[in-house]
Amino acid sequence: MPSVAFYVRTDRTETELSRTFEDETSVADADLVEVTPQFEDILQQNYSLAAELTFPSFGGETQIELGFARFEDDIVGTEETSEYDPFPTLDSFEGTRELIDMVDEETSLELQHERDFGSMQLEFGVDYRLKQRDSLVTLAEIGAPGDPYNAFELDSEFGLREQRIDPYVMLTGRSNAFQWEAGLRYEMTELEIEGYADYNDDDVDDFDRADSDYAFLLPSAHLRFDLTEDDRLNFSVARTVRRPNFDTLSPVAEDESPTEDFSFIGNPTLEPETAWGVDVGYERRLGRGGIAGLNFFYRGIQDLIEVAATGDTCEGLPLLSPQNVGDGSVWGIEFDFSAPLTLFGLENTGVFVNYSWLDSEVTDPVTGQERRFNDQAESVFNVGFIQDLPTLNTSFGASYREQGDAFFRIQGEEGTTIYSGDLEIFIEHRIGDNFTLRFTGSNLLDAEKEKIYRTYETLASQLNPAIESGEELEFEREESGPVFQLVGRYAF
Secondary structure (H helix, E strand, O other): OOEEEEEEEEEEEEEEEEEEEOOOOOOOHHHEEEEEEEEEEEEEEEEEEEEEEEEEEOOEEEEEEEEEEEEEEEEEEEEEEEEEOOOOOEEEEEEEEEEEEEEEEEEEEEEEEEEEEOOEEEEEEEEEEEEEEEEEEEEEEEOOOOOOOOOOEEEEEEEEEEEEEEEEEEEEEEEOOEEEEEEEEEEEEEEEEEEEEOOOOOOOOOEEEEEEEEEEEEEEEEEEEEOOOOEEEEEEEEEEEEOOOHHHHOOOOEEOOOOOOOEEOOOOOOOOEEEEEEEEEEEEEEOOOEEEEEEEEEEEEEOOEEEEEEEEEEOOEEEEEEEEOOOEEEEEEEEEEEEEEHHHOEEEEEEEEEEEEEEEEEEOOOOOOEEOOOOEEOEEEEEEEEEEEHHHOEEEEEEEEEEOOEEEEEOOEEEEEEEOOEEEEEEEEEEOOOEEEEEEEEOOOOOEEEEEEEEOOOHHHHHOOOOOOOOEEEEEEEEOOOEEEEEEEEEO
16 A cells, blocks of 8 residues: 655745835935835645555456645734835834734545456546635734734634545547547536635625535547657647636735735635647657657636736725636647757766747736736746766756746736746655655745836726826836755655
């Protein structure tokens, strides 16, 4: 009975400083109007257990897999805002301390049976998953520098429960150069959200309860055709579903950015996205271990989920929330290459390259015009290597990732987000047959994210830039330092 268990503990501090200047072309102290430092002490614990049992039965093979995972998140966040008019004269000051206690749990049970069915292979089974979240948020405020924080008050307390039952059946077969696969999956979901959230704003009702049930029939078909021993064509068509995650469902209002231009809240009534997709690809095998491929994909999406303005306010700020904005489509081309450097006598050295170009189209709910999906990068590039040292039971490697610019538009704001590259390295050492120790260093280039955007006071001024109505051009830069992680894995 193969079993897997892991435990990860993360204890870190995050610091962020935001400065707002009156003159969009100046960063001089004389033009400084607001300073917002943010501090977060974060303690996270994550562990999971999984066990698998396989045995012969009914002329085939049956597999049962049971899993459990738990994630605990304890955050102490502090934010202080100082307004100057003019600098360095302090005009106003306010501060908030927030305590977040959140626990996620997931229980899974998978039952699967495989057997020959004539010249084909039949597989059928059922997957069961239960995901739960309990969240408690309390707040305390401070009114002036040096004053003690007030007593903590309840801000929100709620629970989410998602239960899924997914039966499926699949047939696979082969005929000469053809390999094919056809499947049918029926996914049933029950979602319950219940609790209390105080938005402290008359324009927004306090949250109480939201329930939703939905089911989707998901057919799929895949075909592989071997042109030669080294060349293959792939074709697939499938219907898929993407459920909203708990973060987009959570009915808790929070600041969207340090500049506090907006507040953000999850949407408990959000519907899942569904899509019909087509993939057409070509693969070529290179030597004994290398492969290169080119793939085209298209997805027609229904009930696309994007962040949009609700028309409400929270704490005097416009409120954003994930919404189903309608139907859209996305398409692109992917190139993959990976191979050992055998030609150079480096059989234990592997390199890989991946590049994806993306485009999309959806009707903008603000302007009524066609545009790309919000926050979708134009391209994604990955390159790296892995070096194996068999005599030392050790391997190490590095990878570099960079993505293109991303455009976004919501009511009251639009702009572009620019990302810098990210470098990651790892060293992994295997001890015996069951234990592995892995050290990872990520974000070694102190990645930056720059956001250049314009805010509009009225919808009319956004639809017609010639109208001047308090619009502002703003620039934000976020930078984070390296992250180092040491993980031990034991398989038993």
